[in-house]
Amino acid sequence: MGYHGIIIAGFGGQGVMLMGQVLATAAVIEGKNTTWLPSYGPEMRGGTANCTVVIDEKPVTSPIIDHPTEVIAMNLPSMIKFGPRLKAGGILFVNSSVVDKKLERKDVEIIEIPANDIAEEIGLQKVANMVMLGAFIETTKVVRFESIEKALEEKLKGSKRMFLSVNLDAIRRGSDFVKNKYKVRT
Template sequence: MLEEIIIAGFGGQGVMSMGQLVAYAGMLEGKGVSWLPSYGPEQRGGTANCAVVVSDEPVGSPLVTRPSTAIVLNNPSFDKFESHVRPGGLLIVNTSLVNRKSTRTDITIIEVDATALANEIGNSRIANMILLGAFLEHSKVVSEDSVIESLKKVLSPNKHHLIDVNKRALNKGATLVMEKTI
């Protein structure tokens, strides 16, 4: 198994956290992983993306040019990465902030109104976790349990009270894929 992932959006949307969670979860499961962040000029509000590689073998390079999955949280990220997803790959789109539709027929596309769903749960800042839950359910690259365990490493100790709401967000994203309601 080799999964090469690009996660992209504005700074402050939790893009880096999503990547870290997948990488930590992969490590917990004994997989080869890499995580490579890339920031725009501003940390909050600028563009941000990260490349994550998860493999059953040691990872030779952290660079991802033709991702098997792209998770895009805004229009600039959609514009930049939608065409890079390799044929047969996966594109997950946050339709709350992306107003374009992919015309590609050679990839699987999952569209999620993540911000609206996060607001239903009661915290607009967990939209990223809903998208991550959808990705995990579709790809099975790492388990949701490993991601939840990884939250303890990614979140600072004074934010551990947010683990429960993050679990609910992951479950919401997974449920959407299981029910094929997206």
């Protein structure tokens, strides 16, 4: 599996923090070493938000990432800010529903997912983050779907429990999109 230094970024309210928490929790469920570090812009809603998730077999020495192995960009400002920092050979996941520009790099893999469009098909715009998470999991295989499912169950408690199945559906749709459109690593 190796080291994964992931930056997940977008506008506040796009579920960036939840994506990171679910990913880190899934890694813990699998017995991997992980950190989750949130970072908020000036406003929580509508401002920029990002988090870093480090997952490794070895103990994690720092939650801070200078050159991520993967970046999930939910919007254009996030791609512009974090795309250039991506390590050569890394993977950029772009929400192509809202990002209409291309990152001009030939040394990284770029996976475009129309996350908002897929979420709209599902009937709940707020699950675009889970569509992206599904695409990320399918491509990187950093954690298993079953672990993501358990992590999501842990995060969606009480009144949020009713959103579990739609979130799991969104993850599956993101995974299916990548399987059908890109050659996924095995």
